[in-house]
Amino acid sequence: MADRSSADSGRADGAAHAQAGPEEDGTAPPAEYRTAELARAAGITVRTLRFYRERRLLPPPRREGRIAWYNEHHLNRLRTISALLSRGHTLGGIADLIDAFEKGRDAGGAAELLGLESTLVSPWSEETPVRLTPEDLAAHFPDEVTSENLAAALDLGYVAVDGDEVVHVSRRLLDASTALVGEGIPLEAVLEAGRVVREHADAVADLFTNLVRARLFTDVRELSPEDLRRLSEVMDRLRPLAKQVVDVELALAMDRRVRAELESWSRPDGPEEEAGAERQERRGPDGGPGGPDGEPQGRGD
Structure with missing residues (x-):
């Protein structure tokens, strides 16, 4: 018995092991x-x-x-x-x-x-939940852990309260939120953005699952064991493809949006310049108030 316990305790942690002895069916x-x-x-x-x-x-x-x-x-x-x-x-x-x-x-x-x-x-998903004390949470979001923000995070499912601790659903989401708040974006705005992203992500997930069901399982009304195996294989192949499509499309969309923003800032006839020109047109040559058509208002002579 001592030899068995010693062998078990000395077994390497690097990989799982199989129970001793073959199965009855030889597997x-x-x-x-x-x-x-x-x-x-x-x-x-x-x-x-x-x-x-x-x-x-x-x-x-x-x-x-x-x-x-x-x-x-x-x-x-x-x-x-x-x-x-x-x-x-x-x-x-x-x-x-x-x-x-x-x-x-x-x-x-x-x-x-x-x-x-x-x-x-x-x-x-490959997310790791994170347990946080109130002090840990305050350290991540200084002066931002309000009852309103906590309620919004709970509603989103980002966090769950367990006794005196908070469990965050994802280490990566926690790190991203912390970084955004560190850049100066209020936590309230980060959570609202997360809510909108969740809505769009749900829509993308619906698109892919409906595509599989409508195109690959058109005539299936109830999944048989064989259908389940085939669906599992299809979803395994779809997983990297769906992530790839979303990653590429988001990158292209960000490129388009950033270019559009830069162009709007650099245009000489941007919104602020147009508003300034309109205000100037409503003034007379001497800087006084203009008439309805931009002409100087007379004194009645």
Whole structure:
């Protein structure tokens, strides 16, 4: 027993391992992960993983002595949690959905939303949630953490309050918001811009999903296991293509917009110059007020 424990504790953290022994059907045994390995595979921190486990968002791991072993089911659950967080769900809401699914309450709807039984478990987003104390949040946004801004961030799904801490849905969004506020843009304006971007992003997502459904699954009314496998393969291929199209179109749009802005600033007949010329036309030669047609008003002689 001592040799087994020593071997397990000395096992490298770099990759998941397979359970000893072949499966009955001769296939390779399922992979298992230690805590650090699972967190790395899911794109989250060990601290976040332990927090999810404390909140009972994950099933208990298999234990071998003092070592906890996780499997692909745990990895898919973590990816599903990240996907739901990116869609604006709170951790409390996700916990309720998981509880409903596991206890059979509205199991069909919960399973559909959670994707726990779907082959489409790989989320498009690769975001890492960030836990922040009130002091951390104030450090990111000095003098900007107002009740109005916090309410707007909650409404957007950027943050969720958990006890005395705030969980931000995305490290990258947090960094981008912090940088924009650091440039001098008020947090209120950043959040409003985020709301508008969310609306446009939803429209783009609708466009791509409708394109797939209308063109590639025209006659499909109910997805069979084979349809699910095919859809999963299609979405895997579509993921980089959709991101590429959006990235290129946004870059081209920014080029067009920046050029237009620069041209409007450099025109001699820009808005300010036109307004100044109009004001001058309404004055007489001596600088006095002009008449209705721009002519000097007489004294009645």
